[in-house]
Amino acid sequence: MKIAVARETRDGEARVAMVPELVAKLTGLGYDVLVEPDAGRHALIADEEYAAVGAVLDSGAVEAADVLVSVQPPGTDVVRRLRPGAATVSFLPTGSEPEVVAALRDGGITSFAMELVPRISRAQSMDALSSQALVSGYRCAIVAAGMLRRFFPLNMTAAGTVPPAEVVVLGAGVAGLQAIATAKRLGAVVKAYDVRAAAAEEIRSMGAQAIDLELDTLEGAGGYAREMTEERAALQMERLAPYVAAADALITTAAVPGRQAPLLVTSAMVEQMKPGSVVVDLAAETGGNVEGAVAGEVVRIGNAQVWGGQNVPSQMPGPASRLYAQNIVNIVTLMTGEAGFAPDFEDEIVAGSCVTHDGAIRHEPTRLALEGPTETEEN
Incomplete structure (x- = not known):
């Protein structure tokens, strides 16, 4: 054959x-x-x-x-x-x-x-969504580091100390965890959030701080998060806003195959970020986690450059x-x-x-x- x-x-x-x-x-x-x-x-x-x-x-x-x-x-x-x-x-x-x-x-x-391919233990070696998400997560962190006009790591020199960049990652699936791991390897201070209960431990295992918004978790089928109500989404945005504003780089990776990506960050939240800050939206192709993100383009929202991912695994x-x-x-x-x-x-x-x-x-x-x-x- x-x-x-x-x-x-x-x-x-x-x-x-x-x-x-x-x-x-x-x-x-x-x-x-x-x-x-x-x-x-x-x-x-x-x-x-x-x-x-x-x-x-x-x-x-x-x-x-x-x-x-x-x-x-x-x-x-x-x-x-x-x-x-x-x-x-x-x-x-x-x-x-x-x-x-x-x-x-x-x-x-x-x-x-x-x-x-079903997301069961026996099918892990056939899970192409996960294998390609691994590539995407790595690429997102590299893009953020490349666009940010400052060091990711702490640098202590005779000329003074340069503090590390602060990176916030939203979504801690395969892509999000790889983005966390890569940003940590580059020396950034990383904080991350996911609506699933198991994610906090996984975030901490990567050396990052798990953000606790004191909201109910949203476990769904197949390891994905289930949809949230409008009221919960609004409260989540409100509590995420100070973390987004303090970030030098924001990376969003929340997506469920076959569905529109959840909106996690409004343009008003991005407008509160510092001059020179960077946003990388991996989910831009399916509607985007960040309001205003455009797949395949870099747009400016307030003081931030917003990079919209498009077929990100193909970039590596x-x-x-x-x-x-x-x-x-x-x-x-x-x-x-x-x-x-x-x-x-x-x-x-x-x-x-x-x-x-x-x-x-x-x-x-x-x-x-x-x-x-x-x-x-x-x-």
């Missing part, structure tokens, strides 16, 4: 779904690995590196594929080139890609969405690709049997991550959104 590695064509996407050092993992499972020419170019991986480890460079890889792996979902033009019965493994945000989902269904393609395509490729290898391994690629739909990871199969949409929220309820369901 043939696994094809797609060349990413969407604007701004520099990652690649497979890296040369992991090709042997797939060939060891019995697959022939086909790579579209220039697939790794933006991640600084030459075609020759794939060829050296046994992959075949093939401009017709899509048409030949039994399994197509990519970072971004394949476009409808790519889906039409796949043979019926083939499979795709990629990120596939179904809410924003209805045309792609419909094309996959109508083409008889089995598709798996990496963001739908080398490590992001390496981590994502390992996620791909792990999920493909799970779905490989003695006869090759043979997903077991009784497995909760396989079933949970499948979007389309055998001409039907299997992911129920997506099916309802695209097709509506059946007559039986309406009754």
